[in-house]
Amino acid sequence: MFAQRFVSALGFGLKTKKIKVNSTIVFIRSRRNGTEERRTVKCKICSREAEASGFCSLHLMAYRNIMEKYTVWQKAVKIEWGEYLVQIQKNSLTGEWAKEVVKNIITGEHIDVGKNKKTL
Amino acid sequence: MVAKTPSASSNTWNCNLLMDKIAGGCVWLELVKYTLIITEKPAAANRIATALDERSKPKKTSQNGVPYYEAYRGGCIVVVPAIGHLYTITSKQKIRGYPVFDYHWVPRYQAEKGAERIRVWLKVISDLAKNAETFVDGCDFDIEGSIIGYTILKYACGEKQDTAKRMKYSTLTEEELQATYDNLLPHLDFALIEAGLTRHEVDWLYGINLSRALTEAAKSASGQYTTLSTGRVQGPTLRFLEEREKDIQTFVPAPYWSLTAKISIDNEVYIAEYEKTLKTLAEAKMIQATTKTKAGTIDSVGVYESTINPPVPFDLGSLQSEGYKLFRYTPMRTSAILQRLYLDALISYPRTSSQKLPPSIGYKNILKKLQKAPAYTKQATELLIKPSLKPNEGKKIDPAHPAIYPTGNLSQKPLDAASKNVFDLVVKRFLAVFAEPAVRQSVNAVVNLNGNLFRFSLMRTLVEGWFRFYRPYVQVKDDVLPPLSEGQPVEVLRVTLKEQYTQPPPRYNPRSLLLEMEEKEIGTKATRAATIQTLHDRKYLNGTDHLAVSALGFEVTGVLERYCPTVVSPKMTRMLEEKMEAIQQGRENKQSVLADTVKTLKRVTSELKDKEAIIGMQLSLALRQSWLNARTVGACLKCGDGQLIILRSKKSGKRFVGCTNFFDGKCSASYPLPQRGTVKPLGSTCKSCGAPMVATYLRGKTSWRLCLNPQCTSKITGNKAGI
Numbered sequence: 001m002f003a004q005r006f007v008s009a010l011g012f013g014l015k016t017k018k019i020k021v022n023s024t025i026v027f028i029r030s031r032r033n034g035t036e037e038r039r040t041v042k043c044k045i046c047s048r049e050a051e052a053s054g055f056c057s058l059h060l061m062a063y064r065n066i067m068e069k070y071t072v073w074q075k076a077v078k079i080e081w082g083e084y085l086v087q088i089q090k091n092s093l094t095g096e097w098a099k100e101v102v103k104n105i106i107t108g109e110h111i112d113v114g115k116n117k118k119t120l
Numbered sequence: 121m122v123a124k125t126p127s128a129s130s131n132t133w134n135c136n137l138l139m140d141k142i143a144g145g146c147v148w149l150e151l152v153k154y155t156l157i158i159t160e161k162p163a164a165a166n167r168i169a170t171a172l173d174e175r176s177k178p179k180k181t182s183q184n185g186v187p188y189y190e191a192y193r194g195g196c197i198v199v200v201p202a203i204g205h206l207y208t209i210t211s212k213q214k215i216r217g218y219p220v221f222d223y224h225w226v227p228r229y230q231a232e233k234g235a236e237r238i239r240v241w242l243k244v245i246s247d248l249a250k251n252a253e254t255f256v257d258g259c260d261f262d263i264e265g266s267i268i269g270y271t272i273l274k275y276a277c278g279e280k281q282d283t284a285k286r287m288k289y290s291t292l293t294e295e296e297l298q299a300t301y302d303n304l305l306p307h308l309d310f311a312l313i314e315a316g317l318t319r320h321e322v323d324w325l326y327g328i329n330l331s332r333a334l335t336e337a338a339k340s341a342s343g344q345y346t347t348l349s350t351g352r353v354q355g356p357t358l359r360f361l362e363e364r365e366k367d368i369q370t371f372v373p374a375p376y377w378s379l380t381a382k383i384s385i386d387n388e389v390y391i392a393e394y395e396k397t398l399k400t401l402a403e404a405k406m407i408q409a410t411t412k413t414k415a416g417t418i419d420s421v422g423v424y425e426s427t428i429n430p431p432v433p434f435d436l437g438s439l440q441s442e443g444y445k446l447f448r449y450t451p452m453r454t455s456a457i458l459q460r461l462y463l464d465a466l467i468s469y470p471r472t473s474s475q476k477l478p479p480s481i482g483y484k485n486i487l488k489k490l491q492k493a494p495a496y497t498k499q500a501t502e503l504l505i506k507p508s509l510k511p512n513e514g515k516k517i518d519p520a521h522p523a524i525y526p527t528g529n530l531s532q533k534p535l536d537a538a539s540k541n542v543f544d545l546v547v548k549r550f551l552a553v554f555a556e557p558a559v560r561q562s563v564n565a566v567v568n569l570n571g572n573l574f575r576f577s578l579m580r581t582l583v584e585g586w587f588r589f590y591r592p593y594v595q596v597k598d599d600v601l602p603p604l605s606e607g608q609p610v611e612v613l614r615v616t617l618k619e620q621y622t623q624p625p626p627r628y629n630p631r632s633l634l635l636e637m638e639e640k641e642i643g644t645k646a647t648r649a650a651t652i653q654t655l656h657d658r659k660y661l662n663g664t665d666h667l668a669v670s671a672l673g674f675e676v677t678g679v680l681e682r683y684c685p686t687v688v689s690p691k692m693t694r695m696l697e698e699k700m701e702a703i704q705q706g707r708e709n710k711q712s713v714l715a716d717t718v719k720t721l722k723r724v725t726s727e728l729k730d731k732e733a734i735i736g737m738q739l740s741l742a743l744r745q746s747w748l749n750a751r752t753v754g755a756c757l758k759c760g761d762g763q764l765i766i767l768r769s770k771k772s773g774k775r776f777v778g779c780t781n782f783f784d785g786k787c788s789a790s791y792p793l794p795q796r797g798t799v800k801p802l803g804s805t806c807k808s809c810g811a812p813m814v815a816t817y818l819r820g821k822t823s824w825r826l827c828l829n830p831q832c833t834s835k836i837t838g839n840k841a842g843i
Contacts, residue, residue: 047741058674062370069372076375076400088372093621095369 045100055101062098066105082106154196156252157287158245158272160259162187163463164292165201168258171297172197185237186244193301199258200248206238207271209324218332219725221718223324225271242276249277255284256301257308261520262471263316264646270313284308288520290472290481291527292465312520315704319644322696322717327351329721330687333728334676334735338743341736346743348676349658352696353643353651355680355688358660358669360636361628362677365669373621377404381574382613383416383567385602389613392567392574404617407572411615416569418608428558430586432475432514433523434549436645437638439470439542442549444631446593447541450664451634451649457542458524465529467546471646472521475514477553481522483509489528490547499551499589511553525550551589558585560596565604569612627666641694659746671749675742679735684724753777753801753828754812759787764812764828766799775799777814777828791828797821808834 041050048056055063066088073079079087088094089102159165169178169189178191178199188200210231212222229238249255255277257269273281286305289296327349334348350358379394398404434442436455443454458470468481477483484504491500503509514523526547535543559582567574578599581587587594628636630652637648655661660673669677680688696717702708728735748765756762762781769776775795781787791811793799797818802825804813811829827834 049738058366058370061366062372065370065372069374072374091373091621093371093373093624095371095624097369098372 045097045104059097059101062095062101066098066101152196153251153253154198155254155256156248156277157197157199157256157258158269158277159199159201160204160265160268161463162201162203164258164260165189165199167292167463167465168287168297169197169199171292171294172199172301176294183244183247184240186241188244188248198248198252200245202245202259202268202272203238203241205264205268205271206242206245207275208232209320211328216332218329218336218729219721220328220332221325221721223321225275227275245272245276246278249280252277255280256287256304257284258287260469260471261286261288261290261309262469262646263312263319263644264471266309266312267316267320270308270317273308281308289469290521291468292463293527293529294465311704311706314710315700318703318710318713319700321710321714322700323352325714325717325721326687329725330355330680330684330728333725333732334679334739337679337728337732337736338739339736340732342740342743344743347658348672348739348743349654350676350680350687352687352693353647354654355677356640356642356690356693357633357637357651358655358673358677359681359688359690360633360640361655361661361667361669362674364625364628365674368624368627368668371624373623375401376620376622377401378618378620379404379407379411379572379574379615380618381411381416381567381569381615383574383576384611384613385604385608388600388602390576390578392565392576395566395573395575401619408615408617411569411572411612413570414612416567416574416610416612418604418606418610419566419568419573420606421566421604422564424562424564425582426560426562428560428585430512430552430555430557431549431590432512433477433525433553434546435473435475435514435516435518435523436471437473437634437648438475439524439546440634440649441631442545442593443542444629444634446545447538448665449538449542450630450652452653453538454542455649457539460539461543461546464531465527466531466543467527468523468525469521470524472518472524473516473645474518474521474523475516476518477511477513477523477525477550481525483511483554486526486528486550489530490526490551493530495544496547496551499548503551503554506554509554513553545593548590548593552586555586555589556583558587559583561601563601563604567610569615627663627668629665629667633667640690641697642690643693644697659750670746672739672742672746675739679738683727683731683735686720687724751801753814754803754805756781756787756789757811757829758789762787762789764789764791766793766801766814792830794826806832806834808832 041054042048043050043056043059044054045059046056048058050056051060053060053063066085069088070081070084073084073087085102085106089099089106094102157165157168159168165187166178166180166189169191170176172178172193173191174193178189180187180189182188186200188198191197191199206228207225208228208231209223210226211220212224213220227238227242228235255273257266257273259265259269269284269286270281273279273284277284284307286308287297287300288305289300330351331347331349334350335346338348339345377398379398381392381394383390383392394407398407432438436458439458440451440454443449443457444451449457455470458467461467462470487500487504487509490496491504524546526543531543560579561582562577562579564575564577567576578601579596580598580601581596587596626632630649633652634648637643637651638645642648643651652667655673656664658672660670660676662668662670677688686692696713699708699713703710703713751766753764753766756764756779759779759781762779764777764779767776767778768774775793777791777793779787779789782789793814794816797816800815800817802813802815805811806813806827806829809827809829809832811827811832814826814828815823816826817823829835
């Protein structure tokens with residue numbers, strides 16, 4: 001699913017064909033001359049190279065922390081997922097990259113992660 | 121041979137007569153034979169010459185701006201200083217590129233721009249060496265000093281390194297210098313030199329190859345040249361910082377609760393804390409509800425006494441660390457101050473890792489001298505009446521030098537505030553290590569509020585011991601201890617429930633980073649502070665107090681971690697340090713260490729070359745971000761979502777501040793800037809109008825802060841307080 005999204009996000013049109021996907025490295029074969037081109041996919045938030053999750057290694061680390069801490073918050077204050085995100089975004093102790101991931105989730109760009117958060 | 125004639129007085133006469141009669145340069149030196157002493161710095165040369173001259177009045181001569189001193193002590197002596205390293209390593213191949221494995225030692229002026237002065241300096245040393253009969257290496261007795269002396273003796277004095285003698289001293293006091301000169305070591309410390317040469321060569325190989333690989337990669341992608349550097353010590357150090365920064369930036373706090381009870385005992389108020397932290401709000405509220413009572417009882421009281429031993433003598437790292445803690449001086453600044461104090465013969469050699477003070481330094485003699493200073497009279501007298509003096513020493517040892525201690529000499533000229541602070545710290549630490557241990561009493565009480573246990577502890581000093589000698593650098597709180605007994609009722613004033621959050625790890629500051637480097641054995645005592653400074657200079661770090669890794673720093677570490685993880689691994693640099701230690705002890709040889717280094721670097725550079733395009737792309741993005749950050753002044757006041765950046769007009773070439781949204785046609789905000797000097801964003805806003813501020817620096821003038829808004833009320837009214 002991610003790979004398809006990346007390829008379409010890169011805007012490759014009729015003249016190219018996706019031939020193989022290895023993590024976030026996409027190899028594109030030109031239909032005109034058959035040459036292969038290696039392209040990397042950027043993180044959803046910054047310009048770093050993305051991993052399979054769609055985040056770069058740094059934002060993925062923040063994402064994992066958000067997921068892990070949710071169970072702690074749930075146990076502590078019985079908080080809903082959305083409210084939890086708002087709370088940690090407001091908190092001055094939350095790291096900047098974690099805040100960027102929260103913003104990304106809240107604005108819906110990665111909202112499906114909320115439902116399948118254990119998969120990353 | 122004037123130096124060999126038997127009568128000391130006639131020698132003095134001969135030597136000085138020649139000096140007086142033949143004016144200018146070192147003409148007289150062609151007529152007599154003399155001992156040539158090479159020192160590391162001009163100040164050390166002056167001090168050594170003064171100490172050794174029988175009349176304590178050496179003759180200073182300056183040839184083409186290079187000073188040297190003529191003294192007499194049982195023979196003619198010429199003391200000539202270096203100015204740090206006069207020789208350096210450079211590549212044999214003229215073409216820029218990498219990998220580079222062929223190198224040689226050359227005079228610095230051949231390898232560095234702006235080092236022309238070295239040419240004259242070496243010419244004077246070589247001229248003086250021609251007629252010298254005996255050669256003495258009088259540089260500091262450490263790795264760097266040994267290399268400085270060795271390279272000068274080998275290259276400038278015509279291979280005199282094998283016959284030269286060595287001065288070994290830890291202070292620049294007259295007594296020690298004279299004793300050292302009278303008991304010269306018969307030859308240079310070749311094991312130390314071998315280890316030093318290896319360190320220089322290994323560091324050069326790492327530095328040149330990796331830095332060139334990064335710089336070339338960035339240049340090929342961005343088309344612009346920017347120096348990107350890394351090295352054997354820099355890489356692992358940046359990695360520490362990067363790992364900590366990752367932990368901070370990805371940190372998500374978790375809530376917890378704490379309960380505190382304000383209790384009153386004999387009309388004194390104390391704060392007692394609930395015995396554990398509460399991880400759920402429900403539990404916290406339940407306990408708070410059960411503690412709603414006006415009275416409690418003391419369940420138990422524990423009284424303990426603890427002995428606090430005096431501190432250990434200062435080694436360089438612990439002194440730099442204390443300097444930052446007490447005065448906020450960076451390690452680099454503390455090092456510079458210590459060097460000045462050492463050259464003024466006020467303290468012993470500072471680049472030591474020893475925490476030992478051997479009796480040979482003469483404790484009583486130093487204390488007697490310190491007694492003369494009113495600030496230390498009382499403490500020094502108190503120590504002098506002790507039947508025996510035994511310092512509380514630390515574990516660290518340094519075969520070359522003892523710990524840092526005051527020589528007992530007092531400055532003849534007033535010291536600047538920073539030097540005064542550091543000197544006072546060194547003296548008070550020296551006094552404190554001989555003092556008695558301090559004794560503190562602590563009382564730990566447990567208060568029962570409806571079955572819930574709250575604790576509080578109080579402390580006071582019973583025996584002051586070394587605290588008195590180390591004030592104001594030791595701060596201890598003394599509480600008033602009320603009479604407490606088990607079962608005693610206490611009045612509960614209030615119980616407060618407080619929501620708290622887990623904290624991210626703290627950022628490194630220069631002190632904690634230095635300690636971390638020391639603990640992980642990265643770099644040496646002499647180079648650690650400089651490494652931190654280099655990371656700043658390369659723009660890999662933001663902030664001076666709390667060190668945060670910049671985007672560029674992240675990219676550089678990321679690239680190195682991905683393509684050559686061994687280079688940033690603390691394990692690798694520690695292993696190399698061990699090998700160099702082994703060379704010093706004769707268990708390892710230079711050639712095998714260098715061969716290993718070349719083997720590792722061949723593999724790493726080939727990998728970097730293969731991936732140059734990808735690495736370049738990553739680095740150039742970070743570089744662009746770094747350039748942009750350095751030029752960003754703040755948020756645009758007009759459009760709100762743009763950023764104000766420092767730009768230069770293509771038409772007029774003039775410098776101004778404009779909004780980034782101008783390029784999209786959304787905002788036309790622009791502000792004029794001074795055209796001369798350097799302008800840097802301050803990152804703060806004007807108190808009067810809220811516009812971003814910049815600082816302007818002009819050479820030779822005091823910098824000034826400027827609000828961007830020409831209509832700012834502070835400018836109209838001439839009220840500069842708002843800016």
